[in-house]
Amino acid sequence: MTAVWTIVLVASGVVAAAGVGLRLRWLLGRPCRPERSRVAGSPGRGVLYAFTWGMMPWAKESTRIHLLAYLRGIVFHAGIAAGFLGLTLSPWAPGMPAAVRWLIVAVALIGALAGWAGLVARVVERSLRTVSTPDDLFSVALVSAFLSTAAAAWWDPRWSAAFFIAGAATLIAIPLTKIRHCIYFVFSRYFFGLFYGRRGVVGGVQHE
Amino acid sequence: MSEVVPTALAALERSLDRRLVAALEVCARCGICAESCHVYASDPAPGHVPAARAEAVRTIYRRQHDPLGKVFPWLAGAKDLTEPALDALVETAFASCTLCRRCTINCPLGVDTALIMRAARSMLTATGKAPEMLVMLADAAIARGEHADEFREIYREIVASLEEEAQEKTGDPMLRIPPGQRGGRHPLRRALRRAHHLARGDPLPRGRGELDAQHVRGQQLRPLPGRPD
Numbered sequence: 001m002t003a004v005w006t007i008v009l010v011a012s013g014v015v016a017a018a019g020v021g022l023r024l025r026w027l028l029g030r031p032c033r034p035e036r037s038r039v040a041g042s043p044g045r046g047v048l049y050a051f052t053w054g055m056m057p058w059a060k061e062s063t064r065i066h067l068l069a070y071l072r073g074i075v076f077h078a079g080i081a082a083g084f085l086g087l088t089l090s091p092w093a094p095g096m097p098a099a100v101r102w103l104i105v106a107v108a109l110i111g112a113l114a115g116w117a118g119l120v121a122r123v124v125e126r127s128l129r130t131v132s133t134p135d136d137l138f139s140v141a142l143v144s145a146f147l148s149t150a151a152a153a154w155w156d157p158r159w160s161a162a163f164f165i166a167g168a169a170t171l172i173a174i175p176l177t178k179i180r181h182c183i184y185f186v187f188s189r190y191f192f193g194l195f196y197g198r199r200g201v202v203g204g205v206q207h208e
Numbered sequence: 209m210s211e212v213v214p215t216a217l218a219a220l221e222r223s224l225d226r227r228l229v230a231a232l233e234v235c236a237r238c239g240i241c242a243e244s245c246h247v248y249a250s251d252p253a254p255g256h257v258p259a260a261r262a263e264a265v266r267t268i269y270r271r272q273h274d275p276l277g278k279v280f281p282w283l284a285g286a287k288d289l290t291e292p293a294l295d296a297l298v299e300t301a302f303a304s305c306t307l308c309r310r311c312t313i314n315c316p317l318g319v320d321t322a323l324i325m326r327a328a329r330s331m332l333t334a335t336g337k338a339p340e341m342l343v344m345l346a347d348a349a350i351a352r353g354e355h356a357d358e359f360r361e362i363y364r365e366i367v368a369s370l371e372e373e374a375q376e377k378t379g380d381p382m383l384r385i386p387p388g389q390r391g392g393r394h395p396l397r398r399a400l401r402r403a404h405h406l407a408r409g410d411p412l413p414r415g416r417g418e419l420d421a422q423h424v425r426g427q428q429l430r431p432l433p434g435r436p437d
Contacts, residue, residue: 026229026273027226027229027230027233028226030224030225030226030228030229031225031226032225032226032227033225033227050318055316060313060314060316061243061244061314062240062241062242062243062244062314062315062316063240063314063316065240065243066240069238069239069240070240070316073236073238073316125239126254127239127254127257127260128237128238128239129254130254130255130257130260131239131254131257131260131263132237133237133263133283133284133285134282134283134284134285135276135283135284135285136236136237136285138283176275176276177276178236178237180233181233181234181235181236181317183233184229184230184233184234185234185317187226187230187234188230188231188234188317188318188319188320189317189318191226191227191230191231191318191320192312192318192320193318195227195320196313201313202313
């Protein structure tokens with residue numbers, strides 16, 4: 001990795017971090033209204049459920065019905081993790097053990113395929129097409145391209161320039177596009193657990 | 209310029225707490241929530257997908273608060289609020305969403321679409337577009353300082369009469385609707401099973417001021433002797 005690419009990627013990372021920071025500041029600057037419902041369960045256990053059992057594909061009717069779509073999402077996000085791991089490890093790529101290299105190639109490649117499949121689904125399926133915004137299509141395409149180039153670059157270093165460009169673009173896009181849902185996921189699941197845990201809907205609470 | 213739009217935007221602004229912002233921002237529009245909605249189950253129109261329903265508010269929110277939505281609204285899926293859009297929101301917020309929160313339970317990200325619809329209802333109420341009957345009932349409760357919990361006895365009486373009606377309609381004298389009591393078959397579950405794919409242990413909405421149905425527990429769902437559930 002040349003110094004120029006290092007500067008480009010670090011600068012993109014700084015932009016991403018600043019953007020995420022600004023979004024978090026705005027979110028946490030909003031009021032946090034107190035819950036007024038009668039306590040019928042445990043908010044703590046609800047939060048625990050929200051991040052553990054409640055995430056399992058068999059825990060919800062929706063994911064049982066759409067198991068393939070759910071798994072496609074899981075594989076896609078595992079690919080994203082591999083893509084960013086690959087980006088972080090790029091300076092040391094030549095000295096990496098073959099097992100690490102092939103693992104990144106495999107996970108990023110499968111993630112990319114899942115991403116492109118998701119993009120096709122958004123165009124083909126009527127309901128998905130209705131709810132999708134141009135940002136959704138752009139973001140999924142960008143991240144899928146990032147994963148494709150990640151797999152290609154860790155397979156053959158001649159693809160590195162494309163990988164770094166896609167990586168920089170993805171980093172900058174995080175706070176600006178739909179990719180930012182990764183920031184809000186933790187908050188959303190936390191609030192879900194608090195809300196339903198308090199009401200005793202989730203969290204394994206016995207009722208009157 | 210009409211005051212309706214600024215009033216609605218001000219109402220949305222007042223509603224924007226952390227939970228609502230998270231709900232507005234986190235949706236990935238994967239569409240997995242579709243079948244969890246009763247309205248979609250009975251009329252599978254794309255507009256009845258909970259994510260699509262919430263988009264009616266998200267487009268407005270993005271135009272106001274999202275940097276991309278301010279600069280490139282077409283890319284972000286952001287729109288300026290107009291009075292016709294508010295009129296269309298009446299159907300979405302008051303008629304096609306019951307705030308049951310099944311979509312929230314079924315969302316992998318936990319998107320609280322009911323909260324978004326509640327914000328939409330606030331906007332519509334502030335602009336005088338909410339259904340008159342609902343506004344009157346709410347005003348009466350507020351004027352008398354009555355909390356929903358104070359209607360508990362009336363609620364039990366209504367449920368008792370519904371129980372008789374349900375027994376007649378189903379021809380099942382063993383059918384029970386036991387609000388806040390152990391035992392009996394879960395009436396909500398029974399109704400939901402007609403349209404949804406429920407598994408033992410699936411959480412159902414429950415709470416004061418929402419659906420005060422018996423929480424689904426394994427032992428409560430055991431079929432009564434001689435009558436398969």
